[in-house]
Amino acid sequence: MRHFFLLYVFFCSSNFTFSQNEQSPLIADDTIAQQKWVDSIYDSLSLREKIGQLYMIMVFSNQDEKTKLDNIKLIRDHKLGGVIYSLGGPVRQAKINNSLQAISKVPLLVGMDAEWGLGMRLDSTYSFPWNMTLGAIKDNALIERTGQQIGEHCKRMGIHFNFAPVTDINTNPKNPIIGNRSFGENRDIVTEKALAFMKGMQGAGVLANAKHFPGHGDTDQDSHKTLPTVGFSEKRIDSVELYPYKKLIREGLSSVMVAHLNVPSLESRLGYPSSLSKHIVTDILKERLGFNGLIFTDALNMRGVADMVQPSVDGNTSSTFLTSGTIDLEAFKAGNDVLLISEDVPAGISKIAEAYNTGEITEARLAHSVKKVLRAKYKVGLHDYQPVGLNNLVNDLNRIEDNLLYEELMENAITVVKNDNDLIPFQKLETKSFAYVELGDDSGTPFFEELKKYTKIHKIEADGFSDLTNKLQAYNTVIIGFHRSNDSPWKAYKFSEEEQRWISQISKTHNVVLDIFVKPYALMDLENIDDIESIVISYQNSIVAQEKSAQLLFGAIPSKGVLPVSIGSHFKVGDGIFNNSIERLSYGLPEHVGMDSKKLNKLDSVAKLAVKEKMTPGIQLLVARKGKVIYNKNFGKHTYEGKEKVHFDDIYDVASLTKILATLPLLMELEEEGIVSLDTKLPEILPEYNNSNKAQITLKSMLSHYAQLRPWEPFYYKTLDSVSKKPSETYYRSEKSKEFNIEVAKELYLRSDYEDSIQSIIKDSELLDRKRYRYSDFPYYILKKFIEYHYDRRLDELAQNHFYESMGANYTMYNPYHTISSKKIVPTEIDDYYRYQKIHGYVHDMGAAMQNGVGGHAGVFSNANDVAKIMQMYLQKGFYGGKRYFKPETINKFNTCYYCENDNRRGVGFDKPQLGDEGPTCGCVSMTSFGHSGFTGSYTWADPEEEIVYVFLANRTYPKAENNILLRENIRTKIQRLIYEAIDD
Known part of the structure; x- marks a missing residue:
C-alpha cells in the first residue's frame, strides 16, 4: 500500500x-x-x-x-x-x-x-x-x-x-x-x-x-x-x-x-x-x-x-x-x-x-x-554535480576514434555528379599527362600533395589566362580544384566571373575534372557544364576532405556520396555516381585496418635512434595494411653534414630491390607469355651458354640462388691502374665519345665494349664446388642481357613502359640525374676506391654503373611510396589500379620456396622468411611472405596473410659503405617486429 x-x-x-x-x-x-x-x-x-x-x-x-x-x-x-x-x-x-x-x-x-x-x-x-x-x-x-x-x-x-x-x-x-x-x-x-x-x-x-x-x-x-x-x-x-x-x-x-x-x-x-x-x-x-x-x-x-x-x-x-x-x-x-x-x-x-x-x-x-x-x-x-576534470581534457577531445570517424565520413560524403567517358577513377596513367590548376582563395596544397602520390602531376600557376593556356598545352588532363575557406560554414563559396571563364575555356580543350571543396550550390553559377568531363563535390576544404578526394579520383577509395540538394537545372537531390575502388593504395589512420596508432608510433623511436647513432643519415619508412598506407614518415637528412631533410618525394638508390622491382616482373611477363618457364635452361635463352659449365642451370635454380654461381665479381677492379688504383686510361675517359660512352659517374666514361666483357667473365666463371644456397648477382646480369635482346630495348625503358608508368610509380627510375633535380636524390657514398667522387644520382653498385647505370641486379632509384605500389601489386596477386599485371598463379609460382628441403629459403627472385633462427625477417612474419633487401640499406617485405607491406629506404652507405651498424643492429627487422606487435584486430 x-x-x-x-x-x-x-x-x-x-x-x-x-x-x-x-x-x-x-x-x-x-x-x-x-x-x-x-x-x-x-x-x-x-x-x-x-x-x-x-x-x-x-x-x-x-x-x-x-x-x-x-x-x-x-x-x-x-x-x-x-x-x-x-x-x-x-x-x-x-x-x-x-x-x-x-x-x-x-x-x-x-x-x-x-x-x-x-x-x-x-x-x-x-x-x-x-x-x-x-x-x-x-x-x-x-x-x-x-x-x-x-x-x-x-x-x-x-x-x-x-x-x-x-x-x-x-x-x-x-x-x-x-x-x-x-x-x-x-x-x-x-x-x-x-x-x-x-x-x-x-x-x-x-x-x-x-x-x-x-x-x-x-x-x-x-x-x-x-x-x-x-x-x-x-x-x-x-x-x-x-x-x-x-x-x-x-x-x-x-x-x-x-x-x-x-x-x-x-x-x-x-x-x-x-x-x-x-x-x-x-x-x-x-x-x-x-x-x-x-x-x-x-x-x-x-x-x-x-x-x-x-x-x-x-x-x-x-x-x-x-x-x-x-x-x-x-x-x-x-x-x-x-x-x-x-x-x-x-x-x-x-x-x-x-x-x-x-x-x-x-x-x-x-x-x-x-x-x-x-x-x-x-x-x-x-x-x-561534479566539476569538469581538467586532467587530460585536451587529449580526451582529440581522440583517435574521432579522427577515424572524420575520415570515414568524408570518404562516404564526396560525391561524383558527372563522369563522362568514365574519366575517373583515372586508369591507363601512361596515356595521361596531368596538370593541376588551383582556383579559389584558400590553399589546395593537401589536395595537390595527395595527387602526387598517385602519378606525375604539375601544378600550373599563371599570370593570366593566356599564360595559363600556353602552359597547359603540354597536358591532356587537367584537375581543377576550387578551394575556399573552411573556417566556417558561412564563408563565401562562389566562383568569380574570371574563374568561371577559365573553367569554361580549359574544358573546351582538355579533359577536365572539376573538384569543388565548397557546398554544391557553387555549381549553379556555371552556365554550361557540358564540356566538363567529370565533376566532384568534396563539400569542405579541410585537409582530410582534400586528401580523400584525391584518393577517390585515382580509385583508391570508392565514390559513395549523393547530392543532399539540387543544383539548379544541372543536378537533382539524390544524384551521385558510384564507382568502386580499383585497388590502388589509399592513405589513412592505422585503426581503420586493425592497427594501433600508439604502438605503431614506436617505429619513430627506432628510426630516430638509427639516425642519431649515425647508422644512416636518413630514412623513409612506410607501412601499409589491407591496401591502406597507415604510416609514412621521413627521418633525418640526405647527409650527416648537410641541411636537406628527407622528404616524401626524395628518391633513394634501392640497390638489390631492383631485382624484384624491375628484372623479376619482366621475367614473370615472359613466363606468362610462354616465352620461358621456370625450367628453362640458360642455353635456351642465350645460346652462348650451350657449351659452358652453366648449360644445365635453370631459371628456377638460378633465381633461387641454388645454381652454384659465384656471389659476386669486382668487375671494376681490373679496370683500375695497377699503381694508382684509379680508373685506368685504357678503360676510361673524362669526356663521352663513341668508344667511351658508358657513364659510370660524373665526367667518367667507360669503354663501350666493356659490357660484353662482363658477360664473358660471368659465362666463363667457375662454379662453386657444390650445390648449396649462395646469394649471387650473376643471374640478373644474365637475365638483363636476355630480356634486352628479346625486346630489343633497354631494361630501364621496359620497366618504365611495362610497369612504372601505368602504376603511377613516377618516382621510380634508373639514372635519375638525367631527369630530376639532384636536390631530390639522396647520395649514397663518397667513393674513394673506384670513381673517386660523391656518388649522387648515379647508381652505387659498381657493376650496374659499368652497364650505364642500368643493371638487372641494381640501378633503380625510388621512394618508399612507389616501392609500396609495386609490392601491393604483388600482394594483390598481380592486380593494381584497375589493371591486371599478372595472373594469381604466376605470383604464387614465383613466391614459392622450391628448395626448402635443401636448407634454401629463397623463392624465385623473392627472398623468403628464414627457415631457422637467422634470416632476413623478424621471425614474426608468415611463411607466405616475401621481399628483398638492398646493400644501401633498403628493405621491403609483403605478407599476404596479414596484408602488410613494409618499406624501409636508407643510405647507410653514406659516407662510407663500411658503415654496417644498421645491419648489425637489425634496425630494419626490429621495426618489422614492432609493426606486427601493433596489429590490434
Whole structure:
C-alpha cells in the first residue's frame, strides 16, 4: 500500500497527466527521486529565483575580465538557470564553467552550439563535417556515430544541451544562415539524419535540440540582421517544415529551439516573430505536436526579434519597439521555457515577476516551465554535480576514434555528379599527362600533395589566362580544384566571373575534372557544364576532405556520396555516381585496418635512434595494411653534414630491390607469355651458354640462388691502374665519345665494349664446388642481357613502359640525374676506391654503373611510396589500379620456396622468411611472405596473410659503405617486429 501511496503523491504533485509524463523526454529512469528533487529545489526558490531558472546567458571562454565579472554577478544575484558557451578553448571554458557552477545555488544547465562538434580540437577548425556534408552520406549509422561522439565531447566538457541537430529543410540556395548547416532539401532524408544524430547524442547522455522551429530552411534573409519571412501556407509548412519535428518528437526529442521568423500563415500579426507567438509555440508545438520537452527561444538579442513591432489595442500594428524586458515576457507567455541570451536579464525577470504578481502569469504556468528546467537538470546528472576534470581534457577531445570517424565520413560524403567517358577513377596513367590548376582563395596544397602520390602531376600557376593556356598545352588532363575557406560554414563559396571563364575555356580543350571543396550550390553559377568531363563535390576544404578526394579520383577509395540538394537545372537531390575502388593504395589512420596508432608510433623511436647513432643519415619508412598506407614518415637528412631533410618525394638508390622491382616482373611477363618457364635452361635463352659449365642451370635454380654461381665479381677492379688504383686510361675517359660512352659517374666514361666483357667473365666463371644456397648477382646480369635482346630495348625503358608508368610509380627510375633535380636524390657514398667522387644520382653498385647505370641486379632509384605500389601489386596477386599485371598463379609460382628441403629459403627472385633462427625477417612474419633487401640499406617485405607491406629506404652507405651498424643492429627487422606487435584486430 505504501508503494501505491508514493505513486499517488508523485502524480498529484506533478503538473502533468500520466500520459504526458510517460511521453516526456525529460523524465529520468528514477522517476520518483527525480520528482522529489525537482519539488524540493522548486520550493526552496523565491519568485525571482524561480524566474531566474528560465534564463540562459551567453558566456565566451575568451572573455575579458569585466565581462567575466558581469556574468558572475548575473548568475549570483539572479540565480540563473544556465549558460551557453561560445568561442575560446576547452581548458579555459572548463575552468570558467567550474567557477560559475561553484557560485550557483542550483547547478547550471550548460548548453553549446556544437552542431558539428565543439570546435576545440587541435587538428581541425571543427570536430566533424558540416550537416550539408553529412547529408551526402547514405549510411545513417555514421550520422548516429557522429551524434554520439559529439555528445561524448560535450559530456566531457560538462555540456548538457547541444543545440543540434538543425532540422531545417534547406530548399533555398540563397539562404545565408542555414546552407551548410542543413542536412539537405528532402524532408525524409533530413528527418532520417536528424533522428540518427539525435539518437546518437542523447545516447551519450547529452540532450538534443531540434532547430529552428517551425522551419528556417526556405528563407533568403539572415535572422541575425532582420526578421526573415516564411511565406508558405499552413498546409505546406505542416507537410514540409514541421515534418522532421513530428518524428523526432515521437522518438524522444529533448528540446526545441523556436526561430525568429515572420510566418504569416501561422501568426496573423504582421512582423510578429514566431518565437513570441503563442499560436506557434503553444498551440502548434506543444498541443498539436504534443511536445513536452524543453522549449528554447533563439537568442533574444538578435535583430530579428529586437526590431519587432508592438501590437496596438485594436489589433493593428504600430512601429513601437518592445523593450527587452517586455520581449522576455512575451516569449514566456508564448510558451517558451528557456529564454536564451536576453538583452537585459534583470529587466526581464522584473517584467515576468510583475506579470506573476498581477495574475497575468499563473503559478501553474511558472511551475510548468521551471520544473521542466529542473527535470532536465536532474536527467543530466546535476542533482549530483561534479566539476569538469581538467586532467587530460585536451587529449580526451582529440581522440583517435574521432579522427577515424572524420575520415570515414568524408570518404562516404564526396560525391561524383558527372563522369563522362568514365574519366575517373583515372586508369591507363601512361596515356595521361596531368596538370593541376588551383582556383579559389584558400590553399589546395593537401589536395595537390595527395595527387602526387598517385602519378606525375604539375601544378600550373599563371599570370593570366593566356599564360595559363600556353602552359597547359603540354597536358591532356587537367584537375581543377576550387578551394575556399573552411573556417566556417558561412564563408563565401562562389566562383568569380574570371574563374568561371577559365573553367569554361580549359574544358573546351582538355579533359577536365572539376573538384569543388565548397557546398554544391557553387555549381549553379556555371552556365554550361557540358564540356566538363567529370565533376566532384568534396563539400569542405579541410585537409582530410582534400586528401580523400584525391584518393577517390585515382580509385583508391570508392565514390559513395549523393547530392543532399539540387543544383539548379544541372543536378537533382539524390544524384551521385558510384564507382568502386580499383585497388590502388589509399592513405589513412592505422585503426581503420586493425592497427594501433600508439604502438605503431614506436617505429619513430627506432628510426630516430638509427639516425642519431649515425647508422644512416636518413630514412623513409612506410607501412601499409589491407591496401591502406597507415604510416609514412621521413627521418633525418640526405647527409650527416648537410641541411636537406628527407622528404616524401626524395628518391633513394634501392640497390638489390631492383631485382624484384624491375628484372623479376619482366621475367614473370615472359613466363606468362610462354616465352620461358621456370625450367628453362640458360642455353635456351642465350645460346652462348650451350657449351659452358652453366648449360644445365635453370631459371628456377638460378633465381633461387641454388645454381652454384659465384656471389659476386669486382668487375671494376681490373679496370683500375695497377699503381694508382684509379680508373685506368685504357678503360676510361673524362669526356663521352663513341668508344667511351658508358657513364659510370660524373665526367667518367667507360669503354663501350666493356659490357660484353662482363658477360664473358660471368659465362666463363667457375662454379662453386657444390650445390648449396649462395646469394649471387650473376643471374640478373644474365637475365638483363636476355630480356634486352628479346625486346630489343633497354631494361630501364621496359620497366618504365611495362610497369612504372601505368602504376603511377613516377618516382621510380634508373639514372635519375638525367631527369630530376639532384636536390631530390639522396647520395649514397663518397667513393674513394673506384670513381673517386660523391656518388649522387648515379647508381652505387659498381657493376650496374659499368652497364650505364642500368643493371638487372641494381640501378633503380625510388621512394618508399612507389616501392609500396609495386609490392601491393604483388600482394594483390598481380592486380593494381584497375589493371591486371599478372595472373594469381604466376605470383604464387614465383613466391614459392622450391628448395626448402635443401636448407634454401629463397623463392624465385623473392627472398623468403628464414627457415631457422637467422634470416632476413623478424621471425614474426608468415611463411607466405616475401621481399628483398638492398646493400644501401633498403628493405621491403609483403605478407599476404596479414596484408602488410613494409618499406624501409636508407643510405647507410653514406659516407662510407663500411658503415654496417644498421645491419648489425637489425634496425630494419626490429621495426618489422614492432609493426606486427601493433596489429590490434
